[in-house]
Structures are given as structure tokens and as C-alpha cells.
Amino acid sequence: MNLSHAYGPAQAHKDAVAFLQRAIDIGYDFLDTATIYGMGNNEKLIGEALQGRRSSFLLASKCVMGFKDGKRWLDGSPEAIRKACTASLERLRTDVIDLYYMHRPDPNVPIEESVGALADLVAQGKIRMIGLSEMSAETIKKAHAVHPISAVQSEYSLLTRNPEIAVLQACQDLGITFVPFSPVGRGFLADAPLKPDEYHESDLRRTFPRYSEPHFSQNLALLDIAKAQAKALNCTVGQLALAWCLAQDKTCVPIPGTTNLQHLEDNFAAAEISMPADVLAQLNADFAPEAVSGLRYSPPAQATVSTERYEFEMRAQ
Structure with missing residues (x-):
């Protein structure tokens, strides 16, 4: 895309x-x-x-x-x-x-x-x-x-964990491969932070609450946590995000999108990263769904999907 x-x-x-x-x-x-x-x-x-x-x-x-x-x-x-x-x-x-x-x-x-x-x-x-x-x-x-x-695709990353409500279990029960899209948080989970004031006028992130202010700045603390964990594992933040996906569901097939050649190579190498159990547990705790500021979709975009939402998201709508 x-x-x-x-x-x-x-x-x-x-x-x-x-x-x-x-x-x-x-x-x-x-x-x-x-x-x-x-x-x-x-x-x-x-x-x-x-x-x-x-x-x-x-x-x-x-x-x-x-x-x-x-x-x-x-x-x-x-x-x-x-x-x-x-x-x-x-x-x-x-x-x-x-x-x-x-x-x-x-x-x-x-x-x-x-x-x-x-x-x-x-x-x-x-x-x-x-x-x-x-x-x-x-x-x-x-x-x-x-x-x-054969496959179910949905947004899934450290920042968006809604499939854990019911979709992941449904896929496992039915023998369906789960395909996480935007596994690096639409570019947020990267070593170089995004700059919302520099988004192109056609950039979809301008319409997604958690990638624009005031929520974007509030989520930078989570990015700092990811950077620290990535440094400890000697990998990039994007690789950490992909390794987390693969550790959460060992049969999933993440599809990171990029136009950057270095990221293309880094993403491919992420499959070789071993995610220690204690790091996985810590990331799951630090990136608990309620810890992320802002909804993932605007109301018009949310209306086009039927994926489950957390109760706190429903209240915030």
C-alpha cells in the first residue's frame, strides 16, 4: 500500500x-x-x-x-x-x-x-x-x-491489541492464519520518531487520533520504553515490534509496509530475533491497551469495520 x-x-x-x-x-x-x-x-x-x-x-x-x-x-x-x-x-x-x-x-x-x-x-x-x-x-x-x-487480516501491534479480545482465539480455534497489518504501529514504532506537523496532506495518520495531537505526544513515553528494550536486544524498534508480534502468535504472518530499503532489510531480519519471556511480559504490561492514548480510528473509519473494541474505547467514542 x-x-x-x-x-x-x-x-x-x-x-x-x-x-x-x-x-x-x-x-x-x-x-x-x-x-x-x-x-x-x-x-x-x-x-x-x-x-x-x-x-x-x-x-x-x-x-x-x-x-x-x-x-x-x-x-x-x-x-x-x-x-x-x-x-x-x-x-x-x-x-x-x-x-x-x-x-x-x-x-x-x-x-x-x-x-x-x-x-x-x-x-x-x-x-x-x-x-x-x-x-x-x-x-x-x-x-x-x-x-x-485461510487468513484473517487485522491491525495488530504493541499499540493496537484489539485482536486479543476475540479474533486471535477464533483464528486459533478454526485453524486460520492471522495476518497482522501495521505491525510497526503505522511507523510510530521506529527509531526516528514521527513528526505529525510534517505529515503530508494525504497522510492517513492525520485522521487517526493516536497519531495526531494531543495523543501523539502522550504516546512518546511508550516509544521511549520500546527504544530501551530494543537497545537491550541490539535491534531496531521496528524489529522489536515485529519480534513481539511473532512471539505473541508464533503462527502469525505480519506484513510490515515500507518504502525504505533499509527498513525492508531490517524487517526481514526481525524473524531471527529471539524475544525473551521476561521482555515479552514487560512489553505486554507497558503497552497495555489502556496505556495508549487516543483511539485507533476516526468515527468514519471505525464505522467500516466490525472488529471488537475494548470497553474503554467504546466509552471514549
Whole structure:
């Protein structure tokens, strides 16, 4: 996503192509994109950059959240899902998508109908596995009853631990792989602190309470804690955040996004970091959900997901 939008202008096309090719060279073998990323341009980028290397990685994309005339829309109807898949296959220059997610739940379409359409795509050989993104444990269970769900994606990091309420357990019970997105806290969990007053006008973090003032400054004390722990383990803060994810759920597959080559290499190396039990326990205590200032989403963004929230978050809404 970062290569095409969300945290500022899209990366220059030539640089983005080289970046993706470098990722595969390093050993990355799971790439996550979506119809909505760059209004389809991110899928086109992957299709172009990695021609001839399709067998080197597992490809994931997403439907339901799409675009028309430059504007976003949400449509989980079977017809829309079929059309979105056909368009994604063309942009990605492939005949099959390994893992195809519902990007968001559509409140106007029963989850059973949407998953039924995805099951048809599996039967047709257009996708191999079905995934869900930002959905509640209850929705996951309903979907899984229609067709096996292979992966569930949701925001999960030291700063955002909502999946621990119910989604992680649901995934474990059903044998579903959990895929944490934004595992480095949308760039907050890094050695160089973010600067909210320097966010680009298109940066999504401008709309997320905990990444803007007054909450941002209040959360810097947590960043100091992470820096100290990272220093003790001789790793970067980003690597600490990823190692924490992997220690919390040893079967999860975090998908850190970056446009920085050094971070690309650092993130890959995080899998080699051993997280001592006492450090894990201390991080879990220091980064207790109620210790983080500010909600993770603005009200409009929160309305698009069905993931569980803590009681204190509900009161603060």
C-alpha cells in the first residue's frame, strides 16, 4: 500500500519497481495488495514489476472496497466480487490470486453471500484461498461455516491489541492464519520518531487520533520504553515490534509496509530475533491497551469495520 498511497505521494514508478524486485531478491515471498491501493495502480505495479517471477511469492489482494470515478465504494455483492476479481487478475497479469480477501464487511450484504461468491471463484480456479480483513470473531465464524477461511487480516501491534479480545482465539480455534497489518504501529514504532506537523496532506495518520495531537505526544513515553528494550536486544524498534508480534502468535504472518530499503532489510531480519519471556511480559504490561492514548480510528473509519473494541474505547467514542 505504502508504495502507492496512504502515507504520502506514490513512490516514483521506476523506484517502486526496483523496490519490489529487491524485496523478492532479499527473500520476501508474501506480497499483499488490494483493489483500492492507488485506485488499482498498486496491482498494476506488482503485475509489471514481478513479471516472470510469479512463482517466487504468494500473492494476496482484496475486493469489496473498490473505486469508481476516482471515489471509493463498498460492495460485497456476488456480482461486484466477481467483477473485482476479473479486474484484479488483469491488473496483476496473472491467472490466479493465491489469497483473496474481503477488504471490509459490507453491512448491506450477508457475509454468507459474499463468501459464497468467493467460494465460486475458488471452484473456478481464479483464486486459491479466501481471506477476511477487519472483521469480528462472530463474522469470521459465520464466513468459515460457508467455506474454509485461510487468513484473517487485522491491525495488530504493541499499540493496537484489539485482536486479543476475540479474533486471535477464533483464528486459533478454526485453524486460520492471522495476518497482522501495521505491525510497526503505522511507523510510530521506529527509531526516528514521527513528526505529525510534517505529515503530508494525504497522510492517513492525520485522521487517526493516536497519531495526531494531543495523543501523539502522550504516546512518546511508550516509544521511549520500546527504544530501551530494543537497545537491550541490539535491534531496531521496528524489529522489536515485529519480534513481539511473532512471539505473541508464533503462527502469525505480519506484513510490515515500507518504502525504505533499509527498513525492508531490517524487517526481514526481525524473524531471527529471539524475544525473551521476561521482555515479552514487560512489553505486554507497558503497552497495555489502556496505556495508549487516543483511539485507533476516526468515527468514519471505525464505522467500516466490525472488529471488537475494548470497553474503554467504546466509552471514549
